[in-house]
Amino acid sequence: MDAIGKKVVEVKNITTKFGKKVVHDNISLYVNKGEIYGLLGGSGSGKSTLLNEMIMLLKPTKGEIKVLGKSVTDISKKDALYLKHNWGVLFQSGALFSSLNVRENIDTVLKEYTNLSKKTRDEIIKLKIELVGLKMDVLGLYPSELSGGMIKRVALARALVMDPKILFLDEPTSGLDPVGAQEFDDMLYNLRNMLGFSVVMVTHDLDTVWNIVDRLALLGNSKVVAEGTLKEVLKVDNPIVNSFFKGKRGMLRRNADGK
Amino acid sequence: MKFLKVMKKNNSLILFCIDHWDMYHARQMQEEIDYALKKSQNINNIIIDLSGLKDIDTAGAVIIHEMIEELKKDKKVNLLKASKEEEKFIDFIYASIAKEKGTPAIIKPLNFLERTGKYFVDLFKDIWLFTVFIGQATTSFFMYISHPKRIRFKSIVKGIENAGVNALPIIALTSFLVGVVVAYQSAVQLQKFGANIFIVDMIGISVTRELSPLITAIVVAGRSGSSYTAQIGAMKITRELDAMETMGFNLFEFIVLPRIIALMIAMPLMIFFADLIGIFGGMVVSNYQIDISYAEFLKRLQSVLDLKHFYIGFLKGPVFALLIASIGCFRGLQVEQNTESIGRYTTVSVVNAIFLVIACDALFSVIFTKLGV
DSSP states (O other), X not given: OOOTTOEEEEEEEEEEEETTEEEEEEEEEEEETTOEEEEEESTTSSHHHXXXXXXXXXXXXXXXXXXXXXXXXXXXXXXXXXHHHHEEEEOTTOOOOTTSOHHHHHHHHHHHHOOOXXXXXXXXXXXXXXXXXXXXXXXXXXGGGSOHHHHHHHHHHHHHTTOOSEEEEESTTTTSOHHHHHHHHHHHHHHHHHHOOEEEEEOOOHXXXXXXXXXXXXXXXXXXEEEESHHHHHHOOOHHHHHHHSSHHHHHHHHHHTO | OOSEEEEEETTEXXXXXXXXXXXXXHHHHHHHHHHHHHHTTTXXXXXXXXXXXXXXXXXXXXXXXXXXHHHHTTSEEEEEOOOHHHXXXXXXXXXHHHHOOSOXXXXXXXOHHHHHHHHHHHHHHHHHHHHHHHHHHHHHHHHHHHOGGGOXXXXXXXXXXXXXXXGHHHHHHHHHHHHHHHHHHHHHHHHHHTOGGGHHHHHHHHXXXXXXXXXXXXXXXXXXXHHHHHHHHHHHHTTHHHHHHHTTOOHIIIIIHHHHHHHHHHHHHHHHHHHHHHHHHHHHHXXXXXXXXXXXXXHHHHHHOOXXXXXXXXXXHHHHHHXXXXXXXXXXXXXXXXXXXXXXXXXXXXXXXXXHHHHHHHHHHHHHHHHTO
């Protein structure tokens, strides 16, 4: 394993424009290996856009993004496939294949990319289902029969199935009740500690930020307003930081933690 | 051996796991394990040494776990630990395997009799549901009539444009070609009897009475019936229909009836259009093939084409439209919460619509013949 501190994602001078609208104006940030990194910002601040650029669903107008040392803004087919084998993506809505049951949903990549026997694949699937805290009874169910929390968990199991080096999450706790969101955070935190992957997540759940995020970037006005650990970010005196963390919701949290 | 070194020492067998145990080399790992298992047949003491592992992923850990379980059945297995980092991972995986709760439900495939039974039960259920659907549409229609303000004129006009006006080019092309084909085939036969002029009767009556209603209906079923199903199905999956329901919008008033009414208005007009083009196609062929001039053709047409033939074809329009649009909407509302079912129900919708149109056409033929029209 490589030394901790190596950068798994590097965003260098990214500019993104949709028509005349400037979403990102020359922004840079990086994610260290093994850390849980939060992309924060209000609606329309371009955090999901940035995530989509990292996972090659969108192309920035200018600049370079490196994931696991490969430049995704200019990449060969072979490297792109390498990346796709080595990352896991969890979409906000789960994006489970609605015509496949849970077992088949998790099985798709394994079946496509490896020559594992069916028995071994089944064991891996069961293992992943256990890791995300579900019972084996769900394996035969279809996405339409699952609750919101279960969909997120199954989607996480699907994202984890290839033992990814890096996990991209788009608002993983949105739509979950506070208990479910807390459980999801804990689960993610423990899995990260046990399996050692890095996490990049878009979130506006302040609880998540407080509990499990190691470093974060706050986006606003097409720029990175603040970057670093939560402590560092809180020290920045900027109206966007203030409204984000020092509003009523943030205050409650700060008071409770005695910070 | 790349992943598994097998050594005999005293009366125990040592299995050395080395190198990278990852999911991309699963087949080779499995082969080497099978080989080792064969070698271990008469040996009771097995030592599995993981200290040589360079890297391991979930698949590797699971495969080793399966091997251990297999050996443990009738042998004594000693496990020598891997390096610290790998050991932590392996322990975590094995602990998780041990924790697995519940059993996956096994779904037994149906046998032939069960499938047949299910098919017919589903068929009758569908017929029943369709009857209910038609009933609901009818009551909503009377609501419309008693409260004309609730009629969605805008959607109806838009529907006429989409299903009717925009379909004219393809209808023109198909009915022209059908006119040409019929004229060609009959011209050859009629020439044998020297009854060339009867081609006008032939084309005039067959096109207006049978062919253009049928061709139009088939084109419309493929074009609009399918789009109704897909559109309504997608609205169901995205829960737009549920949203409308909660706002108190009646689905039949807002979605179903405008489509049915639009198609019932557009269809007869399209049939009339198809009549003209189809006859024109026949006329062109008659002119070139058997030298019946356009003037001659039209003169003969006036005397042989009774208005009743045109009316019969024209009246089939609303009936076919009702069938196509209601099947399209009905199947759309049946779509389930998965994307595959949109495709399935769209296919079913077109197949049902075309079948019903043809069945209905046959019924018309019998009735009109009995009535002597």
